[in-house]
Amino acid sequence: MIPIQDILPRRRVPLITWGLIAVNGLVFFLEVSLPHHSRELLFQYLGLIPARFTHPDWAAAQGFPPGAFLTLFTHLFLHGGWVHFLGNMWTLWIFGDNVEDRMGHLRFLLFYLLCGLAAALTHLFMHPDSTVPTIGASGAISGVLGAYFVMFPFARVIVMVPVFFFPFFFEVPALLYLGYWYLLQVFSGTLSLALPGEIGGVAWWAHAGGFLAGVLTHRLFCRASCGYFKDEEVPWGPVVSYFDRLNR
Template sequence: MIPIQDIVPRKTFPIVTVSLIALNSLIFILMLNLPAQVREAIVINFGVVPARITQFGLGDAGVALQNVISLFTAMFLHGGWIHLFGNMWTLWIFGDNVEDRMGHRRFLVFYLLCGIAATLVHVWLHPDSTIPMIGASGAISGVLGAYYGLFPLARVIVMIPIFFFPFFFEMPAVLYIGWWYLLQLFSGTLSILHGKIVGGVAWWAHVGGFVVGLLLHRLFCVGENCFPDEVRPWGVSYNLGEKINR
C-alpha cells in the first residue's frame, strides 16, 4: 500500500517539514555529483556505524565526537532515489499536520529526537554491525507515531497496484499506520532471528522511532489545538490532490 494523501486540515504552513524535505533533497543531489569514492567516504564517516559506537564508545575523544555528529548527519543522507523519495513523500503527507499541532520549533526538536532514538535502538540490537546506517526513516517513523496518536480516525488514501493497475482506497490512519508498524516489527524480528539486517533496511530503527514518537508526542503538544482530531466525516466526497489549508 502506497499512501497518496490524508484528509486533515492544517492551519499553518509547514515550514519545518518543507525545509527538511528541501535539505535532504539538496544534500542527495549534491552527493550525486561527487565521485563514487567520495560518496562512499561520506557515508562511512557521516553515517552511523553501530560497531564504531559500541567498540569505541566515549574512550577516544575523536571517535566519540564523530559518533555524536553522525547521529545527526546520518538523518540527512540517503542511498538512492527510491530511498529519498519514499522518506520525503511520507514526511510530506504526515509531517505537516504533526507540525501544525506541535508548532515549528517543537516539531523540529521532536523530529531530531525521534531520529536519534531510532538510531540508538538499531545500534542496541545490531551492536556488531559494520554497515553504515543512513536515512531519515527513524525520524519519520517518530512522526508516524505522533500522527497515530493525534489523528487515529483521520482518513488516509492509499494506492494498491493490482496487476499493474492502480486501485485507490481510503482507510483510517489507525489501520494504515498500524499495518505499517506490524510489518516493521515482523521484519525486525526476522532480522534478529537471522542474525543480520533483512533487506538492508534498519527495521528496528523504524520500530524504535515509532514507539518513541507515540510515547513522547504529547510532551511536544501545547494548547487546545493539539488534542482535537480534525477529520472530515466519513462519506463526504473528496478529490485526489485536495489538501485543506485554514
C-alpha cells in the same frame, strides 16, 4: 500499500516540514554529484555505524576520526538512492504538516530530531556489532508517523495497492494503515535477527523505535491545546472528541 495523501486540512504553513525536505534535497543532490568513491566515504564517516560506538578499538584501526556521536544526527540527512530519498520525503510531506500544525514549528523540529535519535539508539541496541552504515531520515519520520497515529487515528489516508501492475486506490483510517505499517516493521525486524551475517538494507528496528518514540513523547511537544481533531474537520467529530477527552 503506498500512501498517496491524507484527507486532513492544515491550518498553518508547515515551514519545518518543507524546510526538512529542502535540506534533505540539497544534501541528496550533493551526494549524487560526488564520485562513487567519495559518496561511499561520506556514508562511512557520516552514516550511523554501531560498531564505532561499541568497538572503539575497531573504529580506531579502521581510521575513523573521533565524533561518532555526531553521526546519531548526520545520518538522518543522507540517502542511498532516488527511491530511498523520494519515499522518505513523500511520507514526510503527507504526514508531517498536520503534526507540525498541532505542535508548532520549533517544537516539531525538536520532536523530529528526538525521534531520529531514539530510532538510532534502537538500531544501535539491536545490532551493536554491525559495521554497515545506516543512513536515511526514516527513523525520524517514523516518529512523525507515531505521533500521527495517536493524534489523528480516524484521519482517512488514500493508499494505492498495485495488483498485477494495475493500481487500486482505497481510503483507510490512519489507525489501520499506520498500525499495519508498525507491525510490519516489528515482524521484519524480528525476522532479521534470525538471519546470519551483517545487517544491511532496511533498518527495521530503527523504524519501530522511532515510531514508539513518537507515540510516547508527542504530548510533550504539543501546544497547550494540541487539539487532535476538531469536530468540524471530520464527519464523525463527536466520536473523535470523545477519544480526545480520554487522552487529556
